[in-house]
Amino acid sequence: MTILDERPETAEVPPPRRVNPLWALLRxxxxxxxxxxxxxxxxxxxxxxxxxxxxxxxxxxxxxxxxxxxxxxxxxxxxxxxxxxxxxxxxxxxxxxxxxxxxxxxxxxxxxxxxxxxALRSVPPEAPKRLERLPQHAPARPGPQPPAEVANGLARTLRGKLFRTRVRELPGGRFSVAAEKGYLKETGNLLFHFALLAVLIGVGFGHWYGWHGNRILVAGEDQGFCNSITQYDDSALGPRVTAADLPKFCLRMTDFEATYQSTGQPKSFLANVEVKEGSGEYRKANFTVNDPLRLHHANVHLIGQGYALELRYTDRYGASQTKVVPFLPTDGMQTSEGVAQFPDVNIDPNTNQRDDRLQVGFEGVYLPTGGDDGSAVSKFPAENNPMLYLAAYRGNLGLDVGKAGSVYALNRGQISNGELKKISGDRPQALKPGQSWTLDDGTKLEFVGTRKYATLSIRYDPTQSLMLVGAVLGLIGLMLSLFGHRRRIWFVVSPANDQEAGGSVVEAGGLPRTDYPGFAAEFAALTGHAEEGKP
Missing domain, CATH: 1.10.287 (Helix Hairpins)
Incomplete structure (x- = not known):
C-alpha cells in the first residue's frame, strides 16, 4: 500500500524558524x-x-x-x-x-x-479505567447498600481522614470516589525553601545595616564607656551604617562574679553593670553568658573575663601615674600576660621637656593563684594566691613612630635595635598586691591591686528576628517534607447484578505518588471500610 502525499505540488514548505543565539544562550x-x-x-x-x-x-x-x-x-x-x-x-x-x-x-x-x-485548586482526577493495573488494588466486592449511598459514605470517611475527595456519577448508575492526600509534602518543601530565602535575606540586610564592636570593660566607675566608635577595641560597621547612627548609651561595670569548680572549670559568670540610654538616668542591670543585656538597637554579650592590674609608677621627680591595664589570659587557669607602658614620665619640671630615652615599660605575667614552686603558671583561676612577675624596660617605647602596634606587648623592634633596654636583670621581679619595686634609678613601681574585667561583644542585627522565624519555619517545612506522603485512592461503586436486591459492587485502587512504605497498610484499612459497607 502506497501513501500518497495529498498536498498540492505548488505548496511550499515554510523555512525553519531562526533562533537568536544570544537569546537561546540566556534562556x-x-x-x-x-x-x-x-x-x-x-x-x-x-x-x-x-x-x-x-x-x-x-x-x-x-x-x-x-x-x-x-x-x-x-x-x-x-x-x-x-x-x-x-x-x-x-x-x-x-x-x-x-x-x-x-x-x-x-x-x-x-x-x-x-x-x-x-494543584491545590484542582479537584482529584477521575478514576482510571483499569484499577487492577495500579500498585494497590482491591477486587470488586458486593455491598448491601445502593451505589449512591456507598459512594457518599466513602466520601465522608475519606474526608474524615483529611483526604480531598470528589464524587462523580458515571454512566450506567455507577459512581466513582476520587481521593488524594499528601500535599503537605510539597507545601513543606516550598516552606523550607522560602525559609532559606528569608535567612539569606536576613544575612544580607543584617550585614548592610548591622554593626558590632568588642570592648574590654574593667570594673569601676572610672572605667566606664559610652557607645562611640573610638571607644571600641575593634569594631565594624555595615556599609549602610555610619558612626552617627550608633545608639546612645553608656555602660559601667560595678562588679563581676565568677565561680569555678574544684578542677578550675568555670561554673557561672555574672556581670553587674549600670547602664544609661539616651538622656535617661543610670539603672542597674546584670547579664550572663547566655543571657545578653538587651538595649535599644544593641545587645551586649559576655564572651570572656580576666584581670586588670592597677599599677602606680613614681618617677625620679616624684610624680606618680596610676594605670589600670588588662592582662590577657593564656590558659584556662587565667595565667595572664600584659604590659604597662608609661611614656609620659620623668618630665623635668624646670624645662617641662620629656626625654624619650627615659620612658618606662613593664612586661609580665600575672598568676591569680601562684604556686610555691616558682613556675609562671596559675594553679586556679580565682585569686587565692595572686602573684605578679615583671620585667622592666627603659628607653623609647616606640609609641610615636606612627605604626600600629599591640597594647598588650612591648615593641619588639625597639628592643632589638637597642632603643628600649631591659633594666631588671635576668630574673623577673615578683610582687604581691600592695608591694612595691624600687628600680636602679630610684623610681618605684607599686602593685596596687587588681580589678576584674569582662570582654564584651556589642552587636546589632536588624534582621535577627527574621532569621529566627526563617530558621523555625525551615525546620517545620523540613519535617513536613520528610513525613508527608502524596497518594491517591479511587473507588468505583457499581450496581449489583441483581438489581432488585438494591446492592452494589465496590472496586478500589491506590497509587502512591512518592515512596511510602506504609501505603499498603493504609490502603487495606480504607478498603476494609468499603468491604464492610461502612460509611
Missing part, C-alpha cells in the same frame, strides 16, 4: 541556574567558601589576631589578604556565590509555588 543559562541541582551545588559551594572564614582570623571579629597572623606568617599573610581570607564574608567571591544561590532559589521556587497553588 538555557537561566534554566541551568534555576534548576534544583544548581541550587544544591551552590549551597554546597557556599558551605565550602565559609571554611576559610573559620580557619583564618577575621578582621571584622578580631583585628588583633589578624596582626598576630601577619607576625607568625609574614610571607603567607599578604596572599591570604589579597584573596580575601581575612574578610571572607565580605569578599567579592563569597558575595557572588551568595547572590547566585539567592537567584537560583527564587527562580526555582516561584514556578513550583505557582504549580502547587494550581
Amino acid at each position: 538555557n543559562s537561566w534554566r541551568q541556574l534555576t534548576s534544583m541541582r544548581t541550587a544544591l551545588v551552590l549551597l554546597f559551594l557556599l558551605a565550602v567558601a565559609a571554611i576559610p572564614g573559620s580557619y583564618f582570623p577575621q578582621t571584622s571579629v578580631n583585628r588583633e589576631k589578624v596582626s598576630q597572623y601577619y607576625t607568625a606568617h609574614p610571607q603567607l599573610a599578604p596572599w591570604v589578604d589579597r584573596l580575601g581570607g581575612f574578610d571572607v564574608f565580605a569578599s567579592a567571591w563569597f558575595a557572588a556565590i551568595y547572590l547566585l544561590l539567592f537567584t537560583s532559589l527564587i527562580g526555582c521556587v516561584l514556578p513550583r509555588l505557582r504549580d502547587h497553588a494550581r
Whole structure:
C-alpha cells in the first residue's frame, strides 16, 4: 500500500524558524541556574567558601589576631589578604556565590509555588479505567447498600481522614470516589525553601545595616564607656551604617562574679553593670553568658573575663601615674600576660621637656593563684594566691613612630635595635598586691591591686528576628517534607447484578505518588471500610 502525499505540488514548505543565539544562550543559562541541582551545588559551594572564614582570623571579629597572623606568617599573610581570607564574608567571591544561590532559589521556587497553588485548586482526577493495573488494588466486592449511598459514605470517611475527595456519577448508575492526600509534602518543601530565602535575606540586610564592636570593660566607675566608635577595641560597621547612627548609651561595670569548680572549670559568670540610654538616668542591670543585656538597637554579650592590674609608677621627680591595664589570659587557669607602658614620665619640671630615652615599660605575667614552686603558671583561676612577675624596660617605647602596634606587648623592634633596654636583670621581679619595686634609678613601681574585667561583644542585627522565624519555619517545612506522603485512592461503586436486591459492587485502587512504605497498610484499612459497607 502506497501513501500518497495529498498536498498540492505548488505548496511550499515554510523555512525553519531562526533562533537568536544570544537569546537561546540566556534562556538555557537561566534554566541551568534555576534548576534544583544548581541550587544544591551552590549551597554546597557556599558551605565550602565559609571554611576559610573559620580557619583564618577575621578582621571584622578580631583585628588583633589578624596582626598576630601577619607576625607568625609574614610571607603567607599578604596572599591570604589579597584573596580575601581575612574578610571572607565580605569578599567579592563569597558575595557572588551568595547572590547566585539567592537567584537560583527564587527562580526555582516561584514556578513550583505557582504549580502547587494550581494543584491545590484542582479537584482529584477521575478514576482510571483499569484499577487492577495500579500498585494497590482491591477486587470488586458486593455491598448491601445502593451505589449512591456507598459512594457518599466513602466520601465522608475519606474526608474524615483529611483526604480531598470528589464524587462523580458515571454512566450506567455507577459512581466513582476520587481521593488524594499528601500535599503537605510539597507545601513543606516550598516552606523550607522560602525559609532559606528569608535567612539569606536576613544575612544580607543584617550585614548592610548591622554593626558590632568588642570592648574590654574593667570594673569601676572610672572605667566606664559610652557607645562611640573610638571607644571600641575593634569594631565594624555595615556599609549602610555610619558612626552617627550608633545608639546612645553608656555602660559601667560595678562588679563581676565568677565561680569555678574544684578542677578550675568555670561554673557561672555574672556581670553587674549600670547602664544609661539616651538622656535617661543610670539603672542597674546584670547579664550572663547566655543571657545578653538587651538595649535599644544593641545587645551586649559576655564572651570572656580576666584581670586588670592597677599599677602606680613614681618617677625620679616624684610624680606618680596610676594605670589600670588588662592582662590577657593564656590558659584556662587565667595565667595572664600584659604590659604597662608609661611614656609620659620623668618630665623635668624646670624645662617641662620629656626625654624619650627615659620612658618606662613593664612586661609580665600575672598568676591569680601562684604556686610555691616558682613556675609562671596559675594553679586556679580565682585569686587565692595572686602573684605578679615583671620585667622592666627603659628607653623609647616606640609609641610615636606612627605604626600600629599591640597594647598588650612591648615593641619588639625597639628592643632589638637597642632603643628600649631591659633594666631588671635576668630574673623577673615578683610582687604581691600592695608591694612595691624600687628600680636602679630610684623610681618605684607599686602593685596596687587588681580589678576584674569582662570582654564584651556589642552587636546589632536588624534582621535577627527574621532569621529566627526563617530558621523555625525551615525546620517545620523540613519535617513536613520528610513525613508527608502524596497518594491517591479511587473507588468505583457499581450496581449489583441483581438489581432488585438494591446492592452494589465496590472496586478500589491506590497509587502512591512518592515512596511510602506504609501505603499498603493504609490502603487495606480504607478498603476494609468499603468491604464492610461502612460509611
